[in-house]
Amino acid sequence: MTTILPERSDQRAAMGHKQPRWRVQSATRLSRIAGIAAAVAVPLLFAMPAWVSRNLLQDLIFVFTMLALAQLWNVLAGWGGLISVGQQAFVGLGAYALFAAVTLSGLDPLLAVLLAGVAAAAVAALLGPLMFRLEGPYFAIGSWVVAEALRLLCAQFKPLGGGTGMSLSGAALANMTGTKWAAALFGLRPAAARDVVVYWMALVLVLGITTAIYVFVRSRLGLGLAASRDNNAAARSVGVRTDRIRYGLWVIVAFATGLVGGLVYLQKARISPDAAFSVVDWTAYVLFVVVIGGVRTIEGPILGVLVLWALQFNLAGYGSLYLLILGLLAIAVMLFLRRGLWGSAAARWEIQLFPVRQRLVRRKSEEP
């Protein structure tokens, strides 16, 4: 990936240069087609609850939330170089914030999801300066320590069930915004209608997160982030405010991870510290999704989460064998297909549905 920040053509034109022969471009013909296809697919996905079964809907909630977490980790670790293996901290914090808001103060669960993100972001903002004292690989384990410490702290919180956890009561969930509306629209029972609302929220989250990341990594700020990952000193020397970008990214990713965590546990309606702060559920799967699909691509995690879904569909009954195979697959991909399934295919056949690279393109009119 290029990390040069070429001057924009309009800046140069303003400075009195002649119209330059080169310009920066990301889009390709294929990416425009992909954009149109996505625009068609989104309304279909929103209408999905009208005809699919509740089981499939719950599967899709899993796929969307996993994909959202994978995209978030991808931007944090892949583009930003902040390799965290402690993102379960923010899933767990989000989940606990949601349970606290709903059970202790009776907040509308939908608003509580928002609060879950805020809580995760607040803790991330406090921990950031401490965590950033650890360089590279040490940051990875440090983030894991923090997640463990937060798990043990939440286990001490007796009003939310302490070490054994608790369930959300039906009464607390009954008056969630949108549930009655969805129930009337599709003629569903309250529990199924709640799944529909959660499905829509998961869809909104995954679309919003993916779009935001896509726009961000294509922006100048995103280039600055990539530069700070590849060579921090050099990036600073050309004026990239690396510390500020990385800190901002860390807090915003924590916010979004908290939102997802809150939503996941709103659907599960049952929480325990070991599950909410599980490194396997919220970091291992997420890492494998990104690695198998392809780090530093938008399409990779989408492909990765579909692979995970297929594997889970066929192997979930086998428990530890399933995880063993997933781990071996991730190692094999790292050894033999460093860029992941999508990344390797994209490099080989020059296909990019959501291109994130900036290329210099010669203007046609200037060609002799």
Next chain:
Amino acid sequence: MGGLDSIVEGVLLGGVYALFAVGLSLIFGIMRLVNLAHGDIIVFAAFLILTATLALGLSLGVATLLTMVIMFVIGFALQRLVLERVLGDDILPPLLVTFGLSIVLQNGLLLGYGADSRRLQAGAFEQVSVPLAPGLSVGLAPLIALITAVVVVALLQLLFYRTALGRAFRATADNPEIAQLMGIDQRNIYALAVGLSLAVSTIAAVTFGIRSNFDPSIGPARLLYAFEAVIIGGLGSLWGTLAGGIVLGLAQTIGGRIDPEWQILSGHLAFLVVLMVRPRGLFPARRR
């Protein structure tokens, strides 16, 4: 004597944590690689020792020596066949591979041995205690664990600063390219380092397996303790790591004495406090 008791207990526990940590910092110091599977490798070694004593009927000492040799070979092969392919400027691939290895080891052990808690049997030796002062005695096994940690650190120190191999290790750590120009085979040095780390982890496994129960799921926690000991002690210093392990052991036993539920948490908090007030650790190496 409650207070003094927990201090002695904490120091002895620290010996085990230092042994966890030495293997981790060995690899990091030489190759700049953080092995996220380190904890699971220790548990794996403990299960190997267990198998050697139960299935082959070997005594604990012989089983440990045999396992050390096996683990050294596994480490050498792991580096040459797997890790070597992913080491480079990008730190993401090696981290992900070792993280994948951690999941594979955990679930492989779970499939092979089940989720039951196990313990290494050291025979009568476990019950013996040594009087230190009137009214204060310590178990022989924990005492030997601490002494082992001191001996291991001293031996590694000798290896690093008094032998040709140690010089090659240090040269490669400082600058792999120039070390190679001077005729050092970098691939071999790295493979030896990983082998050595796994052999030391076997010593950690035996001291820990006698002291407490283990099952396939506890690897990651051992990794975190090892890491905390390294950071508390200060990067690049083996004696510092020993001290870091002891600080961590003290924090855990004193925290656990106040409230048993706070034992592990106080270890983590001690680590975060050290990171806050002395980010380079308590006893950082002067150079590097």
